[in-house]
Amino acid sequence: MDLVLLIIGFVLMILGIFGSFMPVLPGPSLSWLGLVLLYFTTAIEVNYWILGISLVITVLISVLDYVIPAKGTKKFGGSSYGIWGTNIGLVVGIFAPIPFGFIIGPFLGAFIGELMYDYKDHGRALKAATGSFIGFLASSFMKFVVCMVFLGLYIWIVWEHKAILF
Template sequence: MDTTIAWFFLAAILVLIGLAGTILPALPGLPLLFAGLWLAAWADGYQHMSGTTLGWLAGLAALGMAMDALAGWLGARAYGASKQALWGSLIGGVVGLWFGLPGLLLGPLLGAVAGEWLARRDAWRAGQVGMATLVGLALGMLAKIGCALAMLLGFAWAWWT
């Protein structure tokens, strides 16, 4: 097998895993997607891809990761959550890492609810903050998927033009 074909094959594998990672929180989707796109550009000798385009792709990856990381926190904050709820969401997200997909989804939600309950002792308000956190997480996932699609489109545009 020609080594260039092997590099393109590895790049395609990284892109596919990266795309899966935009939906599955346990995988670093956008960094893997960027790595696959960069590897394809490198294997091609940068004939179709400029450094500027790769810089834009890296920026999109960083933006998507930042939006995904902050989304639950921003959702709770936009609803007017207490500092305890914001910290609870952050701690719940970190603890949730150890429990796979359910933990990644429920950790920030439960952390925000627990923090808001400790701050205000109002179950209704704590539930509302939890739902705002969940909406924020969903919007963060959508933003991450949007960045992934923009990366793919930007790469395709640069490759074929």
């Protein structure tokens, strides 16, 4: 049973890394579940500090994932219309049947939102949409780093207990 839990946990880690770029998959949450499964094995004693700190990081990253693109829009001069457009565009982009809809959606959403606010100022709308895109990239990079750290932690714990596990 320990081997099955290790395999499922590792698969969740890999899915978490992919999920850091695809908003359909909750990357850090999947990686955290991989860590949790590691502690369900009989060979590894539960470390509540690692699980607790990694859970706090996962929750914080998950919240920031929705805040950063909107803050990027605001930082580049966007209005509340652009921020709402970013969030709506992200949701629409996830479900849109187009390639890279999760990237195009927030950009177009912020652009359309800003044009609704002031249809004459295309330059400002484009600048706010660029801020949304930069915010999305920053958020994805942050999730990727966290998922890679979780994977490193997973491998380190397995390596320390390899004599008992295998």
